[in-house]
Every structure is written in C-alpha cells, then in structure tokens.
Amino acid sequence: MLEIRDLHAEVGGREILRGLDLNLRAGEVHAIMGPNGSGKSTLAQVLAGRDTYGVTAGTVRYQGEDLLPLSPEDRARAGVFLAFQYPVEIPGVSNNYFLRASLNAIRKYQGQEELDAVDFLALVQKKMKLLHMDDALMKRAVNEGFSGGEKKRNEIFQMAVLEPKLAILDETDSGLDIDALKTVAAGVNALRSPDRAILLVTHYQRLLTYIVPDRVHVLAQGRIVKSGGKELALELESKGYQWLEGEQAAVC
Amino acid sequence: MLALKDSTTGVFASYMARFSGLDPRNAWLHAMRQRAFDRFSEMGFPHHKQEGWRQTNITAISQSVFEPRSAPPPAQLVPRLRSLDLPGVDWSPSALRLVFVNGSFAPGLSALDLPPGCRITPLAPLLAAEDAALVAHAEYADEREQAFVALNTAFLADGALVEIPDGIELAAPISILYLTTGSKEEKGISHPRTIILAGRASAVSVVETVAGFAGDVYLSNSVTSIDAGDDARVEYVRLQQDSQTAFHVSKLRTRQGRNSRVVAHNIALGGGLVRNNVHSILDGEGAECTLNGLYALDATQHVDNSTILDHAQPLCTSREYYKGVLDGKSVGVFNGRIIVRQDAQHTDAIQSNKNLLLSGSAATISSQPQLEIYADDVRCTHGATVGQLDAEALFYLRSRGLGLDESRKLLIYAFAADVLGRVQVPGLREALEGVLWQKWAE
Ligand SMILES: Nc1ncnc2c1ncn2[C@@H]1O[C@H](COP(=O)(O)OP(=O)(O)O)[C@@H](O)[C@H]1O
Ligand SMILES: [Mg+2]
Numbered sequence: 028m029l030e031i032r033d034l035h036a037e038v039g040g041r042e043i044l045r046g047l048d049l050n051l052r053a054g055e056v057h058a059i060m061g062p063n064g065s066g067k068s069t070l071a072q073v074l075a076g077r078d079t080y081g082v083t084a085g086t087v088r089y090q091g092e093d094l095l096p097l098s099p100e101d102r103a104r105a106g107v108f109l110a111f112q113y114p115v116e117i118p119g120v121s122n123n124y125f126l127r128a129s130l131n132a133i134r135k136y137q138g139q140e141e142l143d144a145v146d147f148l149a150l151v152q153k154k155m156k157l158l159h160m161d162d163a164l165m166k167r168a169v170n171e172g173f174s175g176g177e178k179k180r181n182e183i184f185q186m187a188v189l190e191p192k193l194a195i196l197d198e199t200d201s202g203l204d205i206d207a208l209k210t211v212a213a214g215v216n217a218l219r220s221p222d223r224a225i226l227l228v229t230h231y232q233r234l235l236t237y238i239v240p241d242r243v244h245v246l247a248q249g250r251i252v253k254s255g256g257k258e259l260a261l262e263l264e265s266k267g268y269q270w271l272e273g274e275q276a277a278v279c
Numbered sequence: 280m281l282a283l284k285d286s287t288t289g290v291f292a293s294y295m296a297r298f299s300g301l302d303p304r305n306a307w308l309h310a311m312r313q314r315a316f317d318r319f320s321e322m323g324f325p326h327h328k329q330e331g332w333r334q335t336n337i338t339a340i341s342q343s344v345f346e347p348r349s350a351p352p353p354a355q356l357v358p359r360l361r362s363l364d365l366p367g368v369d370w371s372p373s374a375l376r377l378v379f380v381n382g383s384f385a386p387g388l389s390a391l392d393l394p395p396g397c398r399i400t401p402l403a404p405l406l407a408a409e410d411a412a413l414v415a416h417a418e419y420a421d422e423r424e425q426a427f428v429a430l431n432t433a434f435l436a437d438g439a440l441v442e443i444p445d446g447i448e449l450a451a452p453i454s455i456l457y458l459t460t461g462s463k464e465e466k467g468i469s470h471p472r473t474i475i476l477a478g479r480a481s482a483v484s485v486v487e488t489v490a491g492f493a494g495d496v497y498l499s500n501s502v503t504s505i506d507a508g509d510d511a512r513v514e515y516v517r518l519q520q521d522s523q524t525a526f527h528v529s530k531l532r533t534r535q536g537r538n539s540r541v542v543a544h545n546i547a548l549g550g551g552l553v554r555n556n557v558h559s560i561l562d563g564e565g566a567e568c569t570l571n572g573l574y575a576l577d578a579t580q581h582v583d584n585s586t587i588l589d590h591a592q593p594l595c596t597s598r599e600y601y602k603g604v605l606d607g608k609s610v611g612v613f614n615g616r617i618i619v620r621q622d623a624q625h626t627d628a629i630q631s632n633k634n635l636l637l638s639g640s641a642a643t644i645s646s647q648p649q650l651e652i653y654a655d656d657v658r659c660t661h662g663a664t665v666g667q668l669d670a671e672a673l674f675y676l677r678s679r680g681l682g683l684d685e686s687r688k689l690l691i692y693a694f695a696a697d698v699l700g701r702v703q704v705p706g707l708r709e710a711l712e713g714v715l716w717q718k719w720a721e
Contacts, residue, residue: 075678079670103680115675119693125679128689132680168693185679 061246104136106192212237366710438472461497537563
C-alpha cells in the first residue's frame with residue numbers, strides 16, 4: 028500500500044526527515060511514535076502533499092505508483108486521508124457543503140456517481156451516529172469555534188464518510204478525554220479492513236490500547252530508529268524517549 | 280484648486296454648453312440647477328491633493344468630455360440588457376421596476392403595479408409639477424460643497440422617487456436600474472437621482488443597480504437620498520455593475536428618525552474608477568444604521584469608499600462592515616469616518632474593514648478610520664485588516680480532494696459570506712452569490 032524509501036525532507040533549509048523507510052501493507056495498522064519535534068507531523072504532511080516541506084531525496088510509492096508528483100487533491104482523490112494534528116478553522120464554509128464537495132470530488136475521480144443531497148444526508152447521519160456527533164454540527168462552519176476534542180472527532184467523522192484507502196492520523200488522541208478517545212477509536216476500528224491501511228502518529232501509548240497496531244515504529248531525529256510489535260509501545264511508555272536517544276546513537 | 284470656469288480645457292465648455300441647453304421655463308427647477316451649476320463652476324472637480332481625495336486621482340474624469348448619448352433603439356437594447364447578469368433587477372411583469380437609460384425613464388422596460396398610497400415613479404413629471412416632496416428633498420444644504428452632487432443637481436432632469444406613506448409595509452422589493460452607454464470616442468454621461476422617502480413606521484426595500492455594457496466608456500454620477508421616518512425600516516442595496524471601462528461616482532445620503540432602521544448595502548463589482556461617498560445621519564434617538572459593503576475588484580479597477588456615520592442624537596447604533604477582495608493590480612481605498620456629536624450620548628458604533636489581497640503585492644488597499652468624538656459616554660470601535668488567502672486552509676481543503684481553483688474560490692467566497700448574508704431582499708443573496716461565484720471562477 029505504502030512504501031517509503033530513504034525519504035529526506037526539509038523545511039526552511041533545515042533537514043527534518045533524514046532517510047526514513049517504512050512499509051505499510053493493505054490491512055495493516057502501524058503506529059509511529061516519537062518525541063516532540065522528531066518529524067512525525069512532517070512525515071504526515073509530506074505524505075498528504077503539503078508543499079511547505081521539500082522532499083530532497085527518496086521515494087514514496089502508494090498502491091505501486093509514485094505518490095510524490097501528485098497534487099494534494101489528487102492524493103485525496105486516490106484515497107489518501109490525513110487527520111490533521113491541528114485541524115483548520117474555515118469560517119464561512121459549512122461542514123455540510125465542505126464534506127459533500129469533498130466526497131463528490133473523490134467519487135467523481137474514482138468513476139463513481141456523485142451523491143445528491145438526500146443520499147448524502149443519509150450517509151452522514153449514519154456516520155454521525157457512529158461518532159456520537161450532534162446533527163447541528165453539519166450546519167456550522169468547518170471547525171469554527173469547535174473545542175480541541177470536537178475538532179479531532181470531526182476529523183475522524185470526515186474519514187468515516189470519505190472511507191480512504193490510506194488513513195494517516197496525526198496525534199488524533201491528543202486533547203481527547205477518555206470517552207471521546209474510545210469513540211474515536213471505535214470510528215477508526217470500524218474502518219479497519221483488508222483493503223485499507225492506517226498510520227497512527229502518536230506521542231502516547233494510550234491510543235494504542237484501543238486501536239491495537241500491527242507494528243510500532245519509533246521516529247527520532249528524522250528516521251525510524253526502532254520497529255517492533257505492539258509491546259514496543261508499552262516499553263516506550265515505561266522507559267521514556269530518552270531510552271531511544273541511546274538507540275539513536277547506536278544507529279548513527 | 281483650479282476653478283473650472285477658469286480652465287482652458289474643452290471640458291468646462293462642454294458642461295456649460297449642455298447646461299445652457301436646458302429648458303429654463305420651470306423657474307423653481309431652473310433656479311436650483313443654476314445654484315448647483317454655479318457651485319460646481321466655482322469648486323471645480325476635486326483634486327487629488329485635496330483632503331479626502333488624496334488616494335483617488337480623478338483626472339481621467341475631470342479632463343475628459345462626457346456627454347449624454349441617445350438611448351439605443353429598443354430592438355438592440357432589450358436583448359443586450361437581458362444578456363447582462365443583473366441580480367438586482369426583477370424582470371418579471373409583476374415587479375416594481377423603474378428603468379432609466381442614459382438618464383431618461385424607459386417606460387417600455389419598466390413595470391409599475393403600484394401598491395395603494397405609495398408613489399414609485401420617475402421624477403421628470405414631478406419636477407415639472409414642482410412637487411412638494413421634491414422641493415423639500417432635491418437639494419440638501421449639507422451637500423452644497425460637493426462638486427459631483429452639484430453637477431448631478433445642475434443636470435437634474437429625471438430619476439426615481441419612492442415614497443411610502445406612514446404605516447405601509449411593502450413586502451416586494453423595488454428595483455431601479457440606471458443604464459448608461461457611451462464609447463471611447465463618444466463618452467457618455469448620466470446623473471441618476473433616487474429619492475427614497477419612508478414614512479413613519481413604514482417598511483421598504485429598494486435595490487438600485489447602476490450598470491453598463493462591457494467596453495462602454497461613460498461617467499455615471501449618481502445621488503441617492505433616503506429619509507427614514509420614525510420607526511421606519513429601509514433596506515437599500517446598491518449594486519454597482521458598471522463596465523470596467525466606466526467611471527462612477529456616487530453619493531448616498533441617509534437621514535433617520537427615532538428608532539428607525541436603515542441597512543444600506545454597497546456591492547461594487549464593476550467600474551474602472553469608482554468613488555462612493557456615503558453620509559449617514561442618525562438624527563433621532565434609538566436609530567440604527569448598518570452600512571454593509573463589498574468590493575470585489577480585479578485588473579486595474581480602483582474603488583474608493585468614503586463613508587461618514589454621523590451620530591447626531593443619543594442612543595443610536597451604527598454598524599459598518601466593509602470587505603474587499605482585490606485581485607490583479609486593483610486598488611481599494613476605504614475611509615470610514617465616525618462623528619459622534621456632543622448630544623449623542625450612549626452612541627454604540629462599530630466599524631470594520633477587512634481586505635483579502637489575492638495577488639499578493641500587485642493589488643493595494645488603503646484603509647483609514649477616522650473617529651471624531653465629542654460626547655463622553657460612547658462605545659466606538661474600529662478595526663481594519665489586510666490578509667491573503669490562508670495557506671493552511673487552502674491545503675486543508677485540497678487534502679480533502681477539492682481542486683486548487685475550487686478551494687481558492689470557496690475561501691474567497693467564505694470571506695465575503697457574512698457581507699452577503701446581511702442582504703435580506705428575498706432571493707437577492709443567492710443571485711449575488713451566483714454572480715460572485717462566476718467572477719471568482721476565472
Ligand atoms: N513549517 C515549518 N517551518 C519551520 N520549521 C518546522 C515547520 N514544521 C516543522 N518544523 C520543525 O521541524 C521539526 C519537526 O516538527 P514536527 O514534524 O512537527 O514534529 P513532531 O510532529 O514529531 O512533533 C521541529 O523542529 C519543527 O520545529
Ligand atoms: Mg506533530
């Protein structure tokens with residue numbers, strides 16, 4: 028599904044990703060953990076096509092095709108979804124308009140019929156129930172005045188409606204209380220399927236008790252310094268990221 | 280400044296010749312025109328070194344000859360008119376509609392199914408009859424020092440009167456269209472005049488459109504006055520859709536009685552060089568005035584909005600929201616003056632001017648608030664912003680599959696949404712959204 032080889036990316040002349048390798052197969056859920064500033068969001072944004080970050084070397088293949096030349100919209104239309112660490116507020120654009128335009132852009136690209144208002148509403152109501160969301164939210168402007176937790180939940184709701192092939196979740200757990208975390212996890216778990224892959228970016232182990240990953244990778248200073256099974260997350264939790272700095276030294 | 284009568288250009292000679300050609304037989308009208316023409320001759324056109332005109336150079340207006348052109352024959356005019364996208368004009372047979380072409384009423388294009396007691400009518404016959412309403416409202420002392428208003432009055436011959444008696448609430452909006460034609464060689468001119476008199480506790484909506492055909496060169500110099508009686512509610516929309524090669528100068532004067540509400544929208548979409556002057560006088564306790572503006576500019580358009588909110592009485596509220604979307608090498612100017620007179624205690628005034636520059640440094644905006652407060656117990660706030668499309672928001676939309684163009688369009692549209700959202704005239708907001716959507720689709 029996703030093959031990243033020796034990825035280097037910079038921002039403002041500073042190299043953030045320094046030779047990152049990752050292999051994510053369809054049906055798998057991988058977690059990427061790492062200290063603040065290690066480049067987790069940079070990786071997520073590079074995969075979604077943010078042009079602030081310059082890819083200086085390496086390749087990214089998505090479903091066997093070169094991902095990097097694609098525009099952000101074409102990536103989304105091809106099934107890539109990023110749940111933002113900091114979802115953006117867009118005053119003046121309703122959630123309803125936005126999400127329908129988004130879904131139909133994706134459907135059109137994939138050769139499916141566009142949904143009319145009635146079918147869209149039915150779909151949205153089903154997904155809202157899944158995420159315990161209030162109907163009134165659809166009329167509100169995108170993320171405007173949402174609490175931190177509501178924004179994160181809205182990301183997962185969008186994901187549930189858009190049904191991407193590759194979902195990248197950037198710290199979706201931060202700012203959620205335990206109930207919201209469980210709801211969000213249920214939303215993500217509902218999406219797990221043999222033809223999808225999910226990349227969970229997180230700082231804490233907490234999320235991984237509800238969404239159990241197949242693999243855990245540790246990102247430090249721009250590259251994966253350790254990979255393992257789900258136990259690795261617990262090990263990190265108890266030993267802290269300092270333990271990794273040592274690992275990192277060993278790798279260098 | 281240079282008084283026009285001393286100038287050696289052909290411009291003054293042209294205005295003089297036109298003025299001399301006016302029929303002097305109606306003594307009242309002629310005296311009013313003569314006073315106005317004398318003032319205009321004395322003052323000349325404003326100069327860009329003059330206070331209030333520094334950011335807007337109008338030499339293209341003051342040094343060119345503009346003369347009224349005859350209206351094209353209906354067989355040509357009607358199809359061309361219908362091809363213009365004019366969301367403010369209701370062409371249905373049952374509409375209340377007044378259409379003027381090059382300054383003269385066009386009965387064939389108009390429709391007047393008059394509600395009882397109201398007068399919605401062209402001015403020409405009323406001027407001839409020395410109608411009392413016109414005697415009282417055609418000339419205001421506070422406008423004497425304004426050259427363009429003087430010019431409009433000097434050539435006052437037709438226009439629209441909307442007079443709603445006390446207690447009458449008109450549900451259907453009234454549409455007024457002023458169309459001006461002219462070419463590069465034969466530049467046209469018109470002096471639209473609209474007088475809206477809303478009686479005590481009456482309600483009315485008026486949508487005034489000034490427009491021209493693409494490529495036409497002309498000056499439209501309009502003056503609109505609104506007098507809202509006690510407890511009256513007036514919604515006034517001015518849709519400026521002149522050709523990009525046209526010049527447009529306007530004056531809106533509003534005066535409000537006790538507890539009246541006036542909402543005046545100013546939507547500037549067209550015109551090459553545009554100056555809009557607004558003077559709103561809150562002249563009765565508890566009056567509320569909202570000035571709601573949008574200018575959507577591109578290419579080399581220059582639009583100057585100079586507004587005055589004049590709080591003359593206590594307990595009045597004013598809200599001024601002007602937004603600009605500027606593309607290409609366009610220039611926007613906003614001067615928002617708020618005057619709070621000594622008696623106007625408990626004034627509540629908010630002014631905001633927000634601008635979106637689409638093309639980075641090529642477009643420019645100058646925004647200036649000016650507060651003159653002579654009362655001590657008032658709330659007066661103002662704020663101006665200039666920004667560009669939010670890159671984060673753009674990326675967010677694209678990351679959800681919306682194309683770059685559509686995402687840009689959506690964000691511009693969202694920026695302007697609150698201004699359009701204040702338009703209450705049924706169906707107009709949606710129609711305007713359509714026009715803007717087209718404009719930003721380019
Ligand atoms: N747009 C940017 N401009 C400048 N520096 C950036 C930008 N984005 C990220 N960085 C820097 O890159 C490093 C990695 O950031 P990030 O990928 O957000 O880390 P993480 O998500 O792991 O906390 C940090 O040092 C951060 O300051
Ligand atoms: Mg991050």
